[in-house]
Amino acid sequence: MTPEHDAARRRFLTAGSVMVGFTLLPGAAMRAVAQTSTTEAGTFTSAAPDLPGSLKTSPMLDAWIRIDEQGHITAFTGKAELGTGIRTAFMQIAADELGIAPSSLTLITADTAATPNEGYTAGSHSVADSGTAIANAAAQVRALLLQSAATKLGVDAATLTVRDGAVMAADGRRLGFGEAVSGVNLHQQAQPGLPRRDPRTYESIGRPMQRVDLPGKVTGGASYVQDLHLPGMLHARAVRPPAYGATLASVDIASVQAMPGVVKVVRDGSYLAVVADDEWRAILAMRALSAGARWDAGPALPAQATIHAALRALPAQDIAVADRSAPAAPAVQTLQRRFTKPFLIHGSIGPSCAVGLMDGDRLTVWTHTQGVFPLRHGLADMLSMPPDNVRCVHVEGSGCYGHNGADDVAADAALIARAVPGRPVRVQWMREQEHMWEPFGPAMTTDLTGSLDASGQIVDWTCEIWSNSHNQRIENAGRLMPTWSLATPMTPAPSKEIPMPEGGGDRNSVPIYRVPNLHVHEHFLLDMPIRGSAMRSLGAYLNVFAIESFIDELAAEAQLDPVEFRLRHLDDPRARDVIQKASTRFGWAAARAVARRPDHGVGFAFAKYKNLMAYCAIAMEVTVERNSGAVSVDRVACAVDCGQIVNPDGARNQVEGGIVQSLSWTLFEQTTFEPHGITSFDWSTYPILRFSSLPGRIDVDLIDRPGTPFLGVGEASQGPAAAALANAVADATGRRVRDLPIAGDPLKS
Incomplete structure (x- = not known):
């Protein structure tokens, strides 16, 4: 602040x-x-x-x-x-x-x-x-x-x-x-x-x-909650179990309590934390407390190698997302494809942080939560306090978006502040805590079946989705992870799907292309072996990746240019505008016509976010290194229609950032785990896009429509960027990768 x-x-x-x-x-x-x-x-x-x-x-x-x-x-x-x-x-x-x-x-x-x-x-x-x-x-x-x-x-x-x-x-x-x-x-x-x-x-x-x-x-000025300093502020660190469900068997508190600068060791059942007068002393005390703790193991996680099959076998609530039938010409070609996405982490650059102050019967928490009012409700529930006695003040977090650890660290701050009333307490997670304990972006599977008639028109489209909830936000105190370790553990509210047209796992699963026979079905998975929640664009990332990859495959079967194939199936003039704008900026026709060097390709993709918000079309040019499977993104051209534009620079920043983030997800990112717990606990075990892998150039054209409603743009480019990248890689290599991430081993030859 x-x-x-x-x-x-x-x-x-x-x-x-x-x-x-x-x-x-x-x-x-x-x-x-x-x-x-x-x-x-x-x-x-x-x-x-x-x-x-x-x-x-x-x-x-x-x-x-x-x-x-x-x-x-x-x-x-x-x-x-x-x-x-x-x-x-x-x-x-x-x-x-x-x-x-x-x-x-x-x-x-x-x-x-x-x-x-x-x-x-x-x-x-x-x-x-x-x-x-x-x-x-x-x-x-x-x-x-x-x-x-x-x-x-x-x-x-x-x-x-x-x-x-x-x-x-x-x-x-x-x-x-x-x-x-x-x-x-x-x-x-x-x-x-x-x-x-x-x-x-x-x-x-x-x-x-x-x-x-x-x-x-x-x-370098004070900008984030991580920078917040209040008079008399103490520093705290929590000690986490080694894995989900582990319970504390024993711990040496006395020796840690005697360490220099330690103000208090907090224990409530299996919940452990330490408070000190200095951040480094808090870290040293946390390490000592962790070393002196013994844990009984919780249930094993499923095997990573078969996680998608394991998820598809879980109990599910079946949801009919779209179901319509209309007369159409007979199908002459049918394709069926499966696409998968792994668990992803938010990977906030600054680990989650909050500051709590219990002053008499009133609690104030400074937090980078995405929802101060729902968090207030959760904290009040956790501490059995009247909500009016809890104040949550938003302060930006470094690299905070989606449902990352912000709410959980706020719960840490509240629990610890209650133990040392009258003093502000700053709690920051360690990097390994961020990577292992935040809510992950859920793994997903999307199956697509599509049929073409003799003229190359889509006549039938079927989609099946398997996904956990993308919305484990704070409906009750049990949704706050630290409450799981309390002497009286709290149970998360049951998972519920976000209804369409917003959608959760089924977000953007209904193509806006002209399709006479359309059937979309979601298998909403009720059990959650690995904790998941909202991550930028939710199910739209995989669903747009799948739809727009599949559209390219259908275009190839119809022997049509991918851009022309899309335009043939679109009636929405604003959708057509962004596609034509992006293809013109990219020089699509020329790029497709020229003889390209080996392992060099171009790809295109389009979506209207949630079928409600911003239109986004992206063309991309890539080079693939066959020996390593590395992908270089040479250039990106993008067109966006987000209605009335408020700040063109801000809108362009969001689109560019979404493209870069999507490239990171699509090329590199996946959470790794073994039966004993999460193993991708730092940046070496969870690689992300580095500066050396940034696109050589990104051009973003904005179509301004004054007087029309504002359309959200922050999550419009993630899905199209992923699909444009995959389509360009397929064009370069002749190999279609449908399981994310795509770089490395899947492309080696």
């Missing part, structure tokens, strides 16, 4: 003229939100379903925009900055709708004491949901200011304009926002259908703006 950010929060929370109580919904609606705010996408029960974006769940204007009589403007969001640049985008949105400069306002993010409950920051919903709410709330607040100023100035509101935080009359008179807001009640419900500004008048939206979160990150 930067000093400026912290100071802004303190000013907000201590300014009585601004903070007026935060019960924004009727009691029944609040309970509905609390009960259902643990969904991956944050689309929970609506109190005002006719309102746009997150106004549905927090409809009061002053939940989003507040202006005091000194003219201080504060915008609020329940979403958390995860390095995607949403703080900057939200400031641009609020500023343009209010008619001020972004620098004129303060933005408060994800804090249970201050901001609306928007569930999780997930599923590429931030700008689409929260940005839409901020835009509409700001537009309505601006209208109220104009009306108030018109009354005070004795003129028609239609003759007034807004400039530099003031309302201007045609005769030169002006009222500052502070004067105009005097007497105006912003604690009123937003109204549906009220106009926003004409997109042609925007001065910030659609233009690049330097991200407000970057200066500290690039200069």
Whole structure:
């Protein structure tokens, strides 16, 4: 947390003229939100379903925009900055709708004491949901200011304009926002259908703006929860069991308690932690405590070599995702293929960290969670505290995205802070704890069968998916991993699939291509031998990889160019636009026509994320080294349509980052394990993409559509990037690899 950010929060929370109580919904609606705010996408029960974006769940204007009589403007969001640049985008949105400069306002993010409950920051919903709410709330607040100023100035509101935080009359008179807001009640419900500004008048939206979160990150300033330092702060480390289900048989606490700087050794059943006055002393004490602990083994893990067969044999809830039939020409060719994905880790660059403070009967946790309100519920449940006595404040985490260890380390901080009340306690995981204990991205299998008629049109498509839950977020305290080791262990809430159209393991399993006969079925696996949860794009990564690889194989059977084959099966004009844009930028026709050197290939892929959000098409050129199986990505061309673009640089950053991350997953990444536990416990046993493997060039073209809804872009490129890479490798080698990751042994010859 930067000093400026912290100071802004303190000013907000201590300014009585601004903070007026935060019960924004009727009691029944609040309970509905609390009960259902643990969904991956944050689309929970609506109190005002006719309102746009997150106004549905927090409809009061002053939940989003507040202006005091000194003219201080504060915008609020329940979403958390995860390095995607949403703080900057939200400031641009609020500023343009209010008619001020972004620098004129303060933005408060994800804090249970201050901001609306928007569930999780997930599923590429931030700008689409929260940005839409901020835009509409700001537009309505601006209208109220104009009306108030018109009354005070004795003129028609239609003759007034807004400039530099003031309302201007045609005769030169002006009222500052502070004067105009005097007497105006912003604690009123937003109204549906009220106009926003004409997109042609925007001065910030659609233009690049330097991200407000970057200066500290690039200069080494305090930017992350890992950098947070509070007065009198203690340092703690937890000691983990050697594997899932192991229980503590014995431990030498006395010798560790006597070590220099050790304040307390915490034990609750099999839960162990140490608190010290210095971080290094905490690490030394953790090592000593670990060395003196003896454990009884838990149940064995399945064999890695047969994990997909083992998962497919587990009990499953069968879900019919799509089932339609229509007259079609007879099939003359049928293909059937299987695609698999291993368990993946988030691999956050900074291991998970949180700071907890138990002050009397109140707990505060500074955390990089994706959902401060669901986490508050889980921590209160864990400690048997009233939720109102728990405050969760979001602070960015280094390399944090998806459901990594953020919630679990927050539980560590809460448990340890309870043992040393009155002192802030900073808890950070070690690298091996991060790799072994975070929730993994689930392993999956996708089977596809497709048939072509005599003209090369797809007439039949069948998909079967096997997947564990991609949503083990904090529905109860038992979803917090440290509670498993307590003297009275807590049981995780049962797994539930995320319903379509968002989807979990079945996300993006329904192709948007024109297919008369379509059958998609998910086998939702109820048992979870290896802990899994949300990882960026969820099931869409494998499903798009599978669909777009299979489309290329069908195109080859039809003897058609892969891009032409896609266009033949698409009616959506925006889908066609991104495909044509990417192929033109890449020079697809020329690249396919030229005689290429050996082991050199090009590939193409496309998807509309969740069939609801951003359109993304990617062309890629690669070179394969046959002796080692190494793949070099020579260049990437990408086109994206995410509706109205707020910050072009931010959108482009997200697409580029998604491409790079997907290349890492697709080429290198997989969790390894043996019956006794996880074995990929550091960067040498879990390799990721290095700078030397970055693409030679990435070009991203953005198709801006002013006045259309914001479409989430953060997870749009992962699936298409994986498929474009696999298609290019197949083009280069004549070998189709369908089991991820693909580099190394699968490509050696």
